[in-house]
Amino acid sequence: AFDLKQLNIYLDNLEGMALGSKLPDGSQTLLLVSDNNFTKRQITQFLLFKLQQS
Structure with a gap:
């Protein structure tokens, strides 16, 4: 799990x-x-993330 708040980006x-x-x-x-x-x-946002492989 990942908390998007950790990004320090306004979502x-x-x-x-x-x-x-x-x-x-x-x-x-x-x-x-x-x-x-x-x-x-x-605002309009496009956020692209690399998923970690497990």
Whole structure:
């Protein structure tokens, strides 16, 4: 398990999650997406993570 708060990144309105492309070393990526809901108070984000293999 991983706590996203450890990233020290402002996370806002995360709405989507998908497995991304595999990296050259074979590791899987995970993409998280948020949108701003057409308001200036929120932000759009694309966050890409490398998943650790167990």
